[in-house]
Amino acid sequence: MRNRVAVKKFKRSYTDKIFDVVNVIIMLLLLVIFAWPLWFVLIASISDPAEVWAGNVLLIPKNLTLIAYETLLDYDVIWTGYGNTIFYAVVGTFINLVMTVCCAYPLSRKDFMPRKVLLLLFMFTMYFSGGLIPNYLVVSQVGLLDTRWAMIIPGAISVYNMLVVRSYFINSIPGELQEAATLDGANTAQYLWKVVLPLSKPVLAVVGLYYGVAHWNDFYTALIYIYNDKLLPLQSYLRNLLMTAQLTLSNTVGTAMSAAEIEALTKLEQTLKFSVIIVAAVPVLCIYPFIQKFFVKGVMVGSVKG
Amino acid sequence: MSRTIAKKKNSFGARVRRDFRKNWILYLMILPVVAYFIIFHYWPMYGIQLAFKDYEIKKGILGSAWVGLEHFQRFFSAYNFKNLILNTLGISLYTLLVGFPIPIIFALLLNYLRSRKLKKTVQMVSYAPHFISTVVICGMLTIFMNPDTGILNTLRGLIGLESVEFLAKPEWFKSIYVWSGVWQGMGWSSIIYISALAGVDYEMHEAAIMDGATKIQRMIHIDLPSIKPTIVMLLILQLGSMMNVGFEKVFLLQNSLNKSAASVISTYVYEVGLINNDYGYSTAVGLFNTIINVALLLGANLLCKKTSGESLF
Numbered sequence: 001m002r003n004r005v006a007v008k009k010f011k012r013s014y015t016d017k018i019f020d021v022v023n024v025i026i027m028l029l030l031l032v033i034f035a036w037p038l039w040f041v042l043i044a045s046i047s048d049p050a051e052v053w054a055g056n057v058l059l060i061p062k063n064l065t066l067i068a069y070e071t072l073l074d075y076d077v078i079w080t081g082y083g084n085t086i087f088y089a090v091v092g093t094f095i096n097l098v099m100t101v102c103c104a105y106p107l108s109r110k111d112f113m114p115r116k117v118l119l120l121l122f123m124f125t126m127y128f129s130g131g132l133i134p135n136y137l138v139v140s141q142v143g144l145l146d147t148r149w150a151m152i153i154p155g156a157i158s159v160y161n162m163l164v165v166r167s168y169f170i171n172s173i174p175g176e177l178q179e180a181a182t183l184d185g186a187n188t189a190q191y192l193w194k195v196v197l198p199l200s201k202p203v204l205a206v207v208g209l210y211y212g213v214a215h216w217n218d219f220y221t222a223l224i225y226i227y228n229d230k231l232l233p234l235q236s237y238l239r240n241l242l243m244t245a246q247l248t249l250s251n252t253v254g255t256a257m258s259a260a261e262i263e264a265l266t267k268l269e270q271t272l273k274f275s276v277i278i279v280a281a282v283p284v285l286c287i288y289p290f291i292q293k294f295f296v297k298g299v300m301v302g303s304v305k306g
Numbered sequence: 307m308s309r310t311i312a313k314k315k316n317s318f319g320a321r322v323r324r325d326f327r328k329n330w331i332l333y334l335m336i337l338p339v340v341a342y343f344i345i346f347h348y349w350p351m352y353g354i355q356l357a358f359k360d361y362e363i364k365k366g367i368l369g370s371a372w373v374g375l376e377h378f379q380r381f382f383s384a385y386n387f388k389n390l391i392l393n394t395l396g397i398s399l400y401t402l403l404v405g406f407p408i409p410i411i412f413a414l415l416l417n418y419l420r421s422r423k424l425k426k427t428v429q430m431v432s433y434a435p436h437f438i439s440t441v442v443i444c445g446m447l448t449i450f451m452n453p454d455t456g457i458l459n460t461l462r463g464l465i466g467l468e469s470v471e472f473l474a475k476p477e478w479f480k481s482i483y484v485w486s487g488v489w490q491g492m493g494w495s496s497i498i499y500i501s502a503l504a505g506v507d508y509e510m511h512e513a514a515i516m517d518g519a520t521k522i523q524r525m526i527h528i529d530l531p532s533i534k535p536t537i538v539m540l541l542i543l544q545l546g547s548m549m550n551v552g553f554e555k556v557f558l559l560q561n562s563l564n565k566s567a568a569s570v571i572s573t574y575v576y577e578v579g580l581i582n583n584d585y586g587y588s589t590a591v592g593l594f595n596t597i598i599n600v601a602l603l604l605g606a607n608l609l610c611k612k613t614s615g616e617s618l619f
Contacts, residue, residue, distance in 0.1 A: 015520045023415050027428050030412075034431045034493065037446060040457065055460035103339040106332040113325040118336065122343060127546070127600055130350025131592030133579045137367070138350050154346050157339065188331040217439030220554055224580065235441045242445030243558060273449060277442050284437045 045274035068275035108169035150225035357590035377590035413499035432493025476567035546603025
């Protein structure tokens with residue numbers, strides 16, 4: 001009997017050990033798969049363009065140079081886009097948060113009469129929408145077409161994010177606080193401003209970052225609503241630079257060039273693409289390690305049903 | 307009889323008035339939100355009638371002539387109708403088969419990692435691609451798969467394989483789309499499963515260990531059944547958006563060579579609507595897509611309710 005238990009134990013630990021080893025190998029492999037493309041972009045952006053072109057840069061940068069970044073500094077349109085995107089991200093996220101709280105808080109109050117009807121009306125829009133052209137016509141009719149506000153107002157609220165905030169208000173703010181505040185003579189606005197919002201900082205941070213990242217990465221809205229080059233966000237310029245095969249630099253340099261110069265320029269242009277990816281992704285990836293635990297929390301709050 | 311009705315009416319009206327007096331701040335707060343939803347979500351729904359009209363700018367939406375189902379008939383008999391539907395469904399099914407189970411398996415494996423440090427590192431790195439924009443992802447794909455200088459082809463060259471111009475080959479498109487999506491999304495999608503797994507009662511695991519169950523057995527017999535509600539919920543949502551193949555990535559990756567595979571309904575709606583200015587037709591195609599989506603969502607919800615007792619609503 002004892003023997004059989006021992007055999008069982010041995011067998012178990014044996015298969016489990018193999019499992020553990022295989023598991024660790026899989027995870028290390030995945031780590032490489034996730035990280036390497038990003039790492040490659042980084043090292044390619046600071047390596048000698050000719051070496052990158054020849055495929056010699058794989059794991060470590062070769063012949064360190066910042067020539068791509070220096071070229072990028074003179075590339076004005078990228079910085080126009082950068083400025084626009086910062087505007088859209090900052091102003092847009094602010095409006096998103098105000099609207100989201102204005103929507104989520106009343107809907108979280110059980111004594112607010114139209115709560116159920118409004119919730120239903122808002123959630124319906126998650127599944128059913130007018131579609132591209134009807135939306136376009138409305139934006140055009142209210143005079144937002146080809147203005148900065150077209151990037152911000154039509155997407156002023158994400159119902160999903162609103163539900164996340166609402167469920168936080170319902171589940172994480174004790175109802176007794178409201179009774180206490182009312183007894184102390186505070187009205188709804190004071191209670192919301194002085195009690196609820198300070199207690200909701202974590203969820204507001206998460207949702208604010210969701211909105212901010214969405215604005216930063218938004219390409220679609222500008223494609224549909226913006227025609228004026230001066231108003232285009234970073235992603236639109238990125239698309240032109242990354243997705244077109246034609247030489248963009250050659251136009252700026254002039255027409256008289258030798259074959260060798262053109263070749264060098266082509267190589268530089270590829271490296272330029274890597275550097276522009278880094279410049280575009282850095283703001284998001286920089287704040288990311290600090291806030292990733294909040295992100296996870298946000299997803300968990302959002303998964304609470306109802 | 308008339309008294310009870312009057313009383314009812316009175317009581318409802320009175321209730322609204324009382325609620326408004328008491329909660330007027332809440333009403334004031336939600337006013338701009340309601341206005342926003344009316345203007346930017348419900349007003350466009352009124353514009354759906356374009357799908358049944360021959361739109362002329364001068365006459366406006368109301369003044370344009372009705373054409374009935376003409377736009378729909380045109381779409382169903384269009385030369386690329388079958389291709390569009392097959393591409394859309396093909397990409398969706400591929401995504402469902404590959405992209406849905408992988409995050410679950412990933413979460414299960416992470417859950418059994420003994421080293422907390424490795425677990426945290428893998429998690430953190432795996433979420434990062436989620437925050438990279440579609441434009442950058444597509445740019446990276448284009449650079450990596452360049453036939454002459456792309457790293458993928460350099461690597462193929464190292465093991466003696468011929469270079470392939472992946473983005474010019476329609477047969478590669480679905481795989482590029484789906485697997486780059488897996489790379490970008492699997493970490494992020496796994497969060498919800500990881501948090502569900504954290505809630506699994508550990509006593510069950512202890513009992514299973516006492517009975518000599520291996521980790522794989524515990525995974526299949528304890529963890530999977532425990533997170534079933536989460537899995538079903540997400541499956542319904544995914545089934546409901548089967549016809550919603552993301553516009554951005556397809557649009558950004560399509561070119562004249564791979565277009566036969568890289569056209570889906572959403573890119574077609576954009577093309578005929580905003581490039582060709584065929585408003586009525588574009589609206590009709592979009593409406594067709596939305597209706598199928600809603601039907602799929604309701605169908606998936608019903609199916610899951612019947613088979614597993616779980617449902618979204």
